[in-house]
Amino acid sequence: MSDSSHPPRTDISLSRVFWRVYRRDLTLAMRSVGQWLNTLFFFVIVVSLFPLGIGPGPQTLATIAPGIIWVSALLSMMLSLDSLFAHDFNDGTLEQLVISGQPLSVIVIAKVLAHWSTGGLPLVLLSPLLALVMQMPSSAYGVLVISLAIGTLSLSFIGAIGAALIVSVNQGGVLLSLLVLPLTVPVLIFGSGAVSSSSMGLPISTQISVLAAVLALAVSLAPLAIAAALRVGVSVGR
Amino acid sequence: MDSVAVFFHMGGYAFFVWTSYALTAVLLMGIVLWSSFQFRKSQQQSFKRALQHQARRQK
């Protein structure tokens, strides 16, 4: 059908598409270091507010620590999700990616992983420090890091659906949280559940396996919804 | 006669039962009335727009 002088862009390997978008987003994030450092500071500040609010009693802190750390991680990710697609939408890159002819879900997965690498992973790496601050028993640190790692990754995917839906809405930030937070309830329940059970020495296999199941579901279904939402957002935006 | 009083008494839970029924009625009737009110209002508006549009189309 197409003559030789204009070959269609169909033979480009998926890994190249993936890595090019992933490296691009990562360099962008590295160049504006403030962006993801703010998320980190927000996470630390929110967690340290609770002892001030509730009182320094180690016993009370230890019992509420898993929930506090998890809810703060969730809110910090909501903060950084708002700009996941917004900048690319405003300067036109997003519509170019949508009509690039390359599979949109691969591009979307690359963008979500890039967002997680700067918006989620730092939180996971810092969480033991906050667990220490919150007087959590050291036996639970390992489970905290694992559950947060799995959990924040699925939050990135679920949150990206909301970010894609509001891409053409100005000041969509608040709306993003309203759309996404109900969907994060299972991750929150099993994530903090795993940590609190392990700090009490109880078995955590059910919680972790459910977290992993939710992650598998999110990784496989969310990109489809995100791609569809981006196609809508691009065709609506001024 | 007193059976009516007994009925309203609801075995001591009168307040809870009747308020919840009242609230339900308010909410459900509210949504129904609001919808029909909206229907009336938008009907005139759409008819006006339709006639206006028709007039402009024939021009």
Next chain:
Amino acid sequence: MSESVELLLEAKGITIWRGDNLLMDELDVQLHAGDVLQIQGTNGCGKTTLLRALIGLAEFDEGEVFWCGQPFARARDGLYAELLYLGHKPGISPGLTPLENIKTLCPELPDDCRADVVQVLDELGISDRIDLPSAALSAGQKRRINLSRLQLQQARLWVLDEPLTSLDAQGSAWVREQITKHASQGGAVVFTTHQPLSFDDISVSTIELGGAE
């Protein structure tokens, strides 16, 4: 090439409303290989909306778009694999250098495509800025970087939104030359413009959109 020129992009009965006024009513568009089509009209008459509607980047109330005879819903990826769209928004992210931006916008370019990019940017006179962050670029320079894709990419269908605005004589000449070359090689071009353009050795068909009432 077959005797009858291959029909690439076709739109039938496109009707678009903006609020209560009708931008276009039952508009038909046909673009064959080698065609150059300009959509001419005043500001706000919906020419950008029509342009974007042809490639699924804008909603329309009635009508249907076909690519190589297939309805848009099925032929979308095929169309996008052969499409080059330059819109109002340049697609240049300020945090990246022009080279990085071009590599994002052209997935088919290999990672080591620096030499070709420099050569094309040289023709447009902005090769010196290739490694500086794009935030410092003026609107005109951003447009030139975007226009460099005309030569860097091999897309059969070009959809250009006012390609010649804010370009000096040398830039305009370069763009006209690209369009002429592209059409002669069997590619198709559709673009919007304020005032009608004429090209010396290729025929240009025109769709005129009435001003918004």
Next chain:
Amino acid sequence: MYRVAGILSPLLAGACVLSLLIGLYLGLVVAPADYEQGDSYRIIFIHVPAAWMSMFVYMVMAISSAVFLIWRLKIADVVAVASAPIGAAFTAVALLTGSFWGKPMWGTWWIWDARLTSELVLLFLYLGYIALRGAMETQQGAARAAAILAVVGVVNIPIIHFSVEWWNTLHQPASITKFDKPSMHISMLRPLLIMVFAFQTLYFFNLMVRVRTLILEREARSSWVAALAGERTNG
């Protein structure tokens, strides 16, 4: 479709009023008091139907949204949009009656029972749908975006319900879910089913009214609306 809705709505309205009267009469007057909860259990006749309807309406929304996304049927989107506020109203009713029922039984207005918590999350899903709808100005875009949200939401409902149930048993291992229907004597079950039917007819009646409104608004430019307008004004 506009005409069909026009014919259906009075019928549905009549059926709804009739079944409401019968249901209320049977539920409040005929049905015996519950041996354990006394008369306060009579709230069940509106709590359970409302909770059931809140789920039912979201299912209708999700299915019509999926149909709209796949086959681009404009009427499917109209049904989804029209159903959202009604579903939200049912959820609010379920939450209110739930807490009013809880007060005499457990002494507090709000208890983190599995059923009520899922109902609360469902309310947030409704509000999210309506808010997204409102926030997007152009009409087609809002329709498809909200439809995607509804489908994503319905995939999450069983997961949320499962995790809330698990969470509930974790923190209150002893008690059964408080809202399990008490062993229903036939005289209690009949009014409950009639009330469910009454709520169904109420929903469909309200849906027809809202669907007609939306059809008129969206088709205002087409000729048949003008014809209708002509009839109505000089008729």
